[in-house]
Amino acid sequence: MAIITKEKSPDRPAPLSETTPLGWLRINLFSSTFNTGLTLIMLFIVYLTISGVFAWGYLDATFVADKRRECYDNSLTGACWAGVIAWLDNIFYGRYPRDELWRVNLGGVLLVLWMAPLWMSRVKAKVLVGASVIIFYPFLAGYIFTGGDKSWFMQFMVSGAILAFIINMLNMLSGLIENTSFAKFLFKLSGQVEASDKTQRNLLYGVLFAAFIVIFAIQSSWTVTEVSWTKWGGLFLTLVISGIGIASSLPLGIVLALGRRSKLPVVRVLSTGFIEIFRSVPLITVLFMATTMFPLFMPEGFFLNKLVQGIISVVLFNACYMAEIVRAGLQAIPKGQFEGSHTIGLGYWGTMGLVIMPQALKHMIPNIVGNIIGLLKDTTLVSIIGLFDILGMLRSISKDIPWLGLHKEPLVFGAILFFIICFSMSKYSRHLESKLSAGNKR
Amino acid sequence: MSEEINTSQLVSAATSEQMIEINKMNKWYGDFHVLKDINLTVHKGERFVICGPSGSGKSTLIRCINALEEHQEGDIIVDGIKLGKNLKNLDHIRTEVGMVFQNFNLFPHLTILENLTLGPIWVRKMAKADAVETAMMYLERVKISEQANKYPGQLSGGQQQRVAIARSLCMSPKIMLFDEPTSALDPEMIKEVLDVMVELADTGMTMIVVTHEMGFAKTIADEVIFMDAGDIVERNKPEAFFGNPEHERTQQFLNQIL
Ligand SMILES: Nc1ncnc2c1ncn2[C@@H]1O[C@H](COP(=O)(O)OP(=O)(O)O)[C@@H](O)[C@H]1O
Ligand SMILES: [Mg+2]
Numbered sequence: 001m002a003i004i005t006k007e008k009s010p011d012r013p014a015p016l017s018e019t020t021p022l023g024w025l026r027i028n029l030f031s032s033t034f035n036t037g038l039t040l041i042m043l044f045i046v047y048l049t050i051s052g053v054f055a056w057g058y059l060d061a062t063f064v065a066d067k068r069r070e071c072y073d074n075s076l077t078g079a080c081w082a083g084v085i086a087w088l089d090n091i092f093y094g095r096y097p098r099d100e101l102w103r104v105n106l107g108g109v110l111l112v113l114w115m116a117p118l119w120m121s122r123v124k125a126k127v128l129v130g131a132s133v134i135i136f137y138p139f140l141a142g143y144i145f146t147g148g149d150k151s152w153f154m155q156f157m158v159s160g161a162i163l164a165f166i167i168n169m170l171n172m173l174s175g176l177i178e179n180t181s182f183a184k185f186l187f188k189l190s191g192q193v194e195a196s197d198k199t200q201r202n203l204l205y206g207v208l209f210a211a212f213i214v215i216f217a218i219q220s221s222w223t224v225t226e227v228s229w230t231k232w233g234g235l236f237l238t239l240v241i242s243g244i245g246i247a248s249s250l251p252l253g254i255v256l257a258l259g260r261r262s263k264l265p266v267v268r269v270l271s272t273g274f275i276e277i278f279r280s281v282p283l284i285t286v287l288f289m290a291t292t293m294f295p296l297f298m299p300e301g302f303f304l305n306k307l308v309q310g311i312i313s314v315v316l317f318n319a320c321y322m323a324e325i326v327r328a329g330l331q332a333i334p335k336g337q338f339e340g341s342h343t344i345g346l347g348y349w350g351t352m353g354l355v356i357m358p359q360a361l362k363h364m365i366p367n368i369v370g371n372i373i374g375l376l377k378d379t380t381l382v383s384i385i386g387l388f389d390i391l392g393m394l395r396s397i398s399k400d401i402p403w404l405g406l407h408k409e410p411l412v413f414g415a416i417l418f419f420i421i422c423f424s425m426s427k428y429s430r431h432l433e434s435k436l437s438a439g440n441k442r
Numbered sequence: 443m444s445e446e447i448n449t450s451q452l453v454s455a456a457t458s459e460q461m462i463e464i465n466k467m468n469k470w471y472g473d474f475h476v477l478k479d480i481n482l483t484v485h486k487g488e489r490f491v492i493c494g495p496s497g498s499g500k501s502t503l504i505r506c507i508n509a510l511e512e513h514q515e516g517d518i519i520v521d522g523i524k525l526g527k528n529l530k531n532l533d534h535i536r537t538e539v540g541m542v543f544q545n546f547n548l549f550p551h552l553t554i555l556e557n558l559t560l561g562p563i564w565v566r567k568m569a570k571a572d573a574v575e576t577a578m579m580y581l582e583r584v585k586i587s588e589q590a591n592k593y594p595g596q597l598s599g600g601q602q603q604r605v606a607i608a609r610s611l612c613m614s615p616k617i618m619l620f621d622e623p624t625s626a627l628d629p630e631m632i633k634e635v636l637d638v639m640v641e642l643a644d645t646g647m648t649m650i651v652v653t654h655e656m657g658f659a660k661t662i663a664d665e666v667i668f669m670d671a672g673d674i675v676e677r678n679k680p681e682a683f684f685g686n687p688e689h690e691r692t693q694q695f696l697n698q699i700l
Contacts, residue, residue, distance in 0.1 A: 206504055338549030339510055344560065345566075346561065346564060359551050
């Protein structure tokens with residue numbers, strides 16, 4: 001055989017296993033008699049499981065019935081989904097008054113609309129959008145869900161939230177239609193595009209101020225009836241607790257992580273102690289402590305309801321985990337980045353906020369999302385301190401007289417719900433990762 | 443070239459303003475005595491080249507000038523301000539002193555243009571449009587303006603180092619420090635970076651450069667400093683330094699690198 005090829009070697013097609021599924025199957029599943037046997041046995045086991053589940057959950061299942069007895073009359077081996085269906089409202093909303101359910105839905109729709117611009121590439125000022133959600137949405141949603149009389153502070157924040165929401169929507173529209181930010185669009189409308197920065201800023205502030213006054217006047221006469229937190233429950237309550245948990249545990253975790261790396265000994269020791277204590281006890285203990293021990297330390301007459309106690313526990317507990325994730329992320333940033341940033345004169349906060357955190361957060365996304373998923377599932381523990389979150393609701397179906405003893409179906413339904421939520425979150429995090437790394441090639 | 447050196451010496455003689463003054467400065471890393479009784483004065487417009495074997499404390503010295511490292515004894519006075527624990531002073535000095543590192547230390551998550559405008563916008567509080575204009579001017583000067591919207595990772599080493607130089611210049615520093623700016627580069631890229639630095643020297647910038655590029659040192663340096671084991675062993679005009687070094691250690695070192 002000649003060692004040197006005189007002519008250009010022709011391109012040959014890739015081996016079958018690389019290009020066709022059939023080739024892949026042959027190489028990986030049917031390469032020998034033994035492997036073929038294994039594959040067939042496995043397929044058979046998979047078939048048995050799936051067909052069993054399918055028969056139980058669909059073929060033999062009862063979807064319409066008034067009580068468990070009727071399910072049995074229909075089929076002894078099938079699932080009794082009728083119970084779950086009858087309780088759907090409870091599972092989603094707890095005991096929230098049935099006439100007021102629109103408020104919960106409105107809160108959800110507002111959140112989705114508010115966050116929608118974050119997913120649209122044409123819309124500008126995403127950081128502002130994100131910040132406005134975290135700062136203002138809780139007040140608006142809080143009022144919509146609880147209702148009652150508004151204090152001055154609440155009036156102020158609710159007006160701010162409505163204004164922020166409206167501007168956000170206008171910004172989204174001007175982004176989608178004109179491909180500019182709302183501010184630029186406003187300058188164009190008023191013919192001030194060429195005007196100095198100061199004129200433009202004054203115009204913007206003027207418009208915002210006028211709009212705020214109008215909104216304030218309108219909202220002051222708007223009230224919704226009060227709904228006590230004891231009526232909150234189901235998936236709604238789970239999402240409220242985990243939503244607050246997610247939104248506040250990351251910022252708090254960042255603060256704790258920075259504290260733990262601080263040069264100031266007091267700050268460092270306090271942060272480290274706090275993190276280590278909360279990380280070394282199970283959430284369940286924290287929850288019990290919050291409800292039984294916490295009131296003992298508090299001054300006479302100071303009273304936190306169980307919901308707030310639960311939320312605080314979940315937030316603090318998860319903030320400590322976030323803090324460790326953030327710390328690991330910070331450690332992955334080379335020292336040169338800090339030095340590069342210092343040499344252009346950025347101080348501690350500038351360096352952290354503009355140079356280090358943006359890079360570190362990108363590395364931390366998988367862990368953060370993992371932690372968020374964990375948080376969502378962990379919040380079901382609040383049913384232990386007597387809050388009727390989704391798990392509490394699912395379990396009370398079996399104590400409802402018509403559906404006495406119906407355990408399996410509600411839990412399976414809950415598992416499916418959680419799977420859908422958690423799986424889409426982890427899918428989204430993968431998408432986010434690849435998007436971010438496409439943007440900042442190293 | 444000799445003419446240029448003469449004119450710039452005239453400038454430095456006319457305005458013999460002291461930019462950096464180091465008096466009996468000592469630094470330790472734990473028990474390890476890195477810098478020993480360092481004395482050095484740099485006037486406005488002067489250009490020093492520092493060379494010496496690896497581990498002799500060259501990086502540590504210029505990092506002390508920029509307050510990236512703390513010194514334990516003696517004084518360092520930069521632009522009339524004494525370095526110490528005062529954080530406000532530190533930030534001020536860092537805006538007046540630019541620094542270029544061996545491995546660039548560009549910010550990988552920002553485009554070239556954003557790398558350059560970050561300091562002017564957030565530290566100098568410049569309007570964004572002005573900052574962009576300045577940045578483009580400096581990118582032009584380091585001959586890389588067409589890459590403004592790429593990310594650092596998409597550029598070659600030589601290009602990245604030129605961006606790093608431009609990033610420092612955007613802060614209009616009074617002093618520029620260079621820590622082996624070409625030693626992480628492939629040979630064919632070294633020249634493009636040195637050319638930029640020679641041009642910068644021609645503008646009368648006060649510079650301290652740690653480098654082993656002797657041709658470059660001869661071209662721009664007012665004085666060459668040789669360091670060994672934490673001491674400044676020898677300092678001299680380039681011709682004398684390379685022609686007939688006084689110390690045996692310098693001689694040995696030059697034999698190794700030439
Ligand atoms: N952060 C540090 N901690 C301890 N020792 C250090 C540190 N940085 C540098 N050194 C030591 O100080 C000496 C001088 O380092 P450096 O200034 O980087 O030398 P050069 O730049 O001349 O090669 C070396 O022996 C090095 O090992
Ligand atoms: Mg060095």
